[in-house]
Amino acid sequence: MLQIITDSSSDLPPELIKKHHIHVVPLTVYMDGQEYTEGVTIKPRDFAEKMIHSPVLPRTSQPSPGAFAQLFQEISPLGPLLCLTLSSKLSGTYLSACQGKDISRKDVAVFDTLSGSLGHGIQILKTVELAAQGLSREEIVKKLTLFRSEMNIFILLDTLENIVKGGRLNRFTGALAKILDIKVLAQGVEGAVEVVEKIRGKKRFLQKVVETITQSRRDFSDRLLGITHVDNWEDAKYLKEALMEKVHPKEVLLNEMGPTMGTYAGKGGIIIAV
The missing domain is CATH 3.40.50.10170 (Rossmann fold)
Structure with missing residues (x-):
């Protein structure tokens, strides 16, 4: 077997x-001087809470x-x-x-x-x-x-806080993005992440995500779609229902995102696998 x-x-x-x-x-994830074993000594919801209040980006190993x-x-x-x-x-x-x-x-x-x-x-x-x-x-x-x-992978960044904490974006630009309510849609390309579009406002952002996924393939009837989120049940459920209505997949699996991927996605982040 x-x-x-x-x-x-x-x-x-x-x-x-x-x-x-x-x-x-x-x-393993390291945060605020503590070491945690993913899925063993720290669960997704606890991680999200600690990450949001941590001044530095968690580190995974x-x-x-x-x-x-x-x-x-x-x-x-x-x-x-x-x-x-x-x-x-x-x-x-x-x-x-x-x-x-x-x-x-x-x-x-x-x-x-x-x-x-x-x-x-x-x-x-x-x-x-x-x-x-x-x-x-x-x-x-x-x-x-x-x-x-x-397979197509879509990464929805609700905030740029983790990019700022990781030093890949300066604090002024990050603060401006927060004030302007800018969301980022990225896509997994051959295992790496590439930004597709920056969109202002959550409603327009979620609509664009559904539209982009709908256009990503012709037939979803045999596909299992996967949606994970970092403490963002509301948007994840909205996307699940919208995609079920629009593309009629075989099944949609919805779950919380763990520390490894949650560190990349940040607070409110969502990853969709199609």
Whole structure:
């Protein structure tokens, strides 16, 4: 039986991780002098609260190669190993998993999802689906590669506070953006993040997001859409309902965003995987 391993940045609900027997190697987040293990010692809502009140940007750290190696060694007798990781453009987690494979000397296929949050998580669920069909690991990786290339990731920044805290935008410009109520729509492109548009006002922003996603593909009937948010249930639910009405996807999975991706998205941030 295929053993699926991943890191904690996928933002899959715990019940799905448990249901599908997915092995998780957690990332670490450092904030206000404290160290937390994602999904273990800090939950999304607690993280959002602490991040909002922290004067400095939280710092995340990928799992060590040794953590991956230990897990690979422990579960290798159970079946073939397939490890799906956070985008290598955003974190060193993919490299750590590859190094862990070398240390463990086990036959592990390490797959770079070129995504994060539920863009990552949906690829894990796709793996579960393909494994249930009886496909070999090599066949699954081939189909995953195609699936990954067809996926679109949209990043909605409700505030630029984390960009200011991270030193990528000066405080004056950040304050001006707040006064003018400027929102940023970005998109994941081959694992990296590129700004698509800056829009003034939440209502116009959310309408533009729905319009952009609607135009991103012709047929959504076979798609599982993933929406995660940083303490922003209201906008996330609005987007879920609007997309269900507009594009009629197979299903929409809505969940809170964890610390790893929440650090990128910031307060009120939303990530949508299509």
